[in-house]
Amino acid sequence: MEITSKLSDFENRVYLDKISKSIRDLNSTATDTLLFVQQMVSLSELLSSFDRNLDNNNNNSFPAIDENAQDPTYFIAAYFDTKNIADALSVYRIVRSLTRYILLSDRFYETGNDRYALLAKQVRKAVNELLQSSERNAQHLIYSIDYSLEQFSAFWKFEQIIKRRILKNYTFSYTEIRHFNLSKSSDASLVYAKVLDVKLPSFNENVALVLHYNQALLDILDDWEDIEDDVQEDMPNIFVMAAAVDNNIPYNRIKKSRHDIIRKVVLSGTNSSGRSVSRLVNELQASSKSVSIPENFAFLKSLSDRYADTLRRKISSANS
Numbered sequence: 294m295e296i297t298s299k300l301s302d303f304e305n306r307v308y309l310d311k312i313s314k315s316i317r318d319l320n321s322t323a324t325d326t327l328l329f330v331q332q333m334v335s336l337s338e339l340l341s342s343f344d345r346n347l348d349n350n351n352n353n354s355f356p357a358i359d360e361n362a363q364d365p366t367y368f369i370a371a372y373f374d375t376k377n378i379a380d381a382l383s384v385y386r387i388v389r390s391l392t393r394y395i396l397l398s399d400r401f402y403e404t405g406n407d408r409y410a411l412l413a414k415q416v417r418k419a420v421n422e423l424l425q426s427s428e429r430n431a432q433h434l435i436y437s438i439d440y441s442l443e444q445f446s447a448f449w450k451f452e453q454i455i456k457r458r459i460l461k462n463y464t465f466s467y468t469e470i471r472h473f474n475l476s477k478s479s480d481a482s483l484v485y486a487k488v489l490d491v492k493l494p495s496f497n498e499n500v501a502l503v504l505h506y507n508q509a510l511l512d513i514l515d516d517w518e519d520i521e522d523d524v525q526e527d528m529p530n531i532f533v534m535a536a537a538v539d540n541n542i543p544y545n546r547i548k549k550s551r552h553d554i555i556r557k558v559v560l561s562g563t564n565s566s567g568r569s570v571s572r573l574v575n576e577l578q579a580s581s582k583s584v585s586i587p588e589n590f591a592f593l594k595s596l597s598d599r600y601a602d603t604l605r606r607k608i609s610s611a612n613s
Contacts, residue, residue: 308343309378315339316372316381326595337365340385358396366507366596367485370500374493374589383427384492388485390420391438395445395480402449403528434491441484448476455529462543465534467569474509474531474573481508495587503593506581510600513574517607521555524548532559535569560611574604 315336319329367388372381394416401409420438424431455473458465465473486501516523516530523530524547536542536559550558581597 308339311339312336312343312382313378316369316378319369320373326599329592329595330599333365333369336368340365340368340382344386344389358393358400364392366504366593367489369592370489370590371493373592374495374587380492384488386423387420387488390416390423391484391488392480394420394442395484398446398449402452403526430491434488437487437491438484441487445480445483448479451476452529455534456527459529459534459544460527462537462545464537464541464543466538467572470531470534470538470569471573471576473529473534474512475505478505478508478512481505495589497587499584499586500590500593502584503581503586503590503597506577507593507597507600509577510574510597510604513570513604514600514607517604520559521552524555524559525552531570531573536560539568556611571605571608574601574608577601 315332319332319336365385368381368385371384372378375381394413397409397413397416400406401413421435424435428434451473482501482505486496486504489496489500513531516532520530520532522528524533527548533544533547536547537544540561542558542561547555547558578597578601581594586593
């Protein structure tokens, strides 16, 4: 991929040098998970800043959406496997754009606002243009992504079914909660992993599985942060869903609660809704550990442990 930007040649080189140094520093701390994650945050900010200056991106900048799309995992996976900054940046740009598309589509299905559907369509067009201008096997990847997005689109219909059940005070089983979480996070294995499959020499389906488990853990973390907002908007949240199965707390009771005590109501009772959620976190972490993946992607398992430990601490602190 030829890297061009709105920056001067000197500014462009400074950015690339900083990214190169950051990824080298990251590689040297791969065995220290806490430091690794901290450096991932710095790398994410650097990549995001550089990305805003790349050609064809300024017209597709969505600050609120991009706050949830700044994950350098795919850039790191690409660099560790290819040792090539340009290839890693290519993967990063494609996955970031696809994440924009999915998040905008999420907002459309959640709000019914046609503006989000229009923006998603524009982003999808920009992805195709990016692929056609930079990829030798562009048409194959475009068809693969189209097929994968069609598969994932079934989740949005499923989410609406779950929403209607929540509003009727339906008591979900643990299996249903787990299924919802894995369906929500399947964009990692269905869509983003397709880009790695085409671009990376060591990629295999086991890597896609670990990416899926990690995204599932991240989605639980998002649900933790969004409990109040999800109740306000009547959107599915596995902590809210678990409150009924674990503690017999119906949704209408949660919905009637003041905004400032919603979290307390959801997490009330012995171990709160952590029983089902903690079980799911443990299963996702164990599933990640059980999968054999190439050494170049070993950091993904460390991330699984980190995400799971973070969730356990949050759940535990809510009950102390």
